[in-house]
Amino acid sequence: MSQAPKQTPELDDATLAFAEQVFDSARAGDSARLGELLAQGMPANLRNHAGDSLLMLASYHGHLQATRTLLEYGADIEGRCEDGKTALMMAAMFNRTEIVEYLVAHGADPRATDASGATPLAAATMMGATDTQVQLRGLLG
Numbered sequence: 001m002s003q004a005p006k007q008t009p010e011l012d013d014a015t016l017a018f019a020e021q022v023f024d025s026a027r028a029g030d031s032a033r034l035g036e037l038l039a040q041g042m043p044a045n046l047r048n049h050a051g052d053s054l055l056m057l058a059s060y061h062g063h064l065q066a067t068r069t070l071l072e073y074g075a076d077i078e079g080r081c082e083d084g085k086t087a088l089m090m091a092a093m094f095n096r097t098e099i100v101e102y103l104v105a106h107g108a109d110p111r112a113t114d115a116s117g118a119t120p121l122a123a124a125t126m127m128g129a130t131d132t133q134v135q136l137r138g139l140l141g
Contacts, residue, residue, distance in 0.1 A: 025037075026054040026066060029063025035069045044076075045075055047081075050081065053075065054075065055076070056081060056087045062098075067087075067103070077106060078112065086112055087102045088120050091127060092124040093140075100120070110139050119136075121140065
């Protein structure tokens with residue numbers, strides 16, 4: 001006997017608007033707002049419709065303090081979006097050297113690969129992010 005597939009509940013407009021505000025807080029680097037929400041029980045690994053986590057968005061946009069806040073509340077550094085990219089790959093692609101350093105210091109794997117086999121270094125190279133290329137080459141020896 002098989003179980004019926006789980007139904008995903010429909011979210012009302014207010015909930016959807018709130019969720020968008022949460023993701024906007026990560027994009028804008030509003031670490032104070034993120035900290036308040038996380039302290040109230042919001043999941044640190046919340047993802048948007050594209051599979052991007054709050055940590056990925058904060059890293060992509062270069063917000064070190066928001067990245068710190070999310071990690072303090074248990075965000076998964078190696079959490080992947082649908083194409084296998086990690087927060088470290090996002091930071092590397094957009095030349096976010098401080099965030100690359102911070103993520104690696106907190107356990108992010110510079111040798112991780114996405115679904116196409118690209119590493120953070122390959123992602124940085126593809127995007128022309130010269131500072132993170134040098135940084136990652138140094139980390140990889």
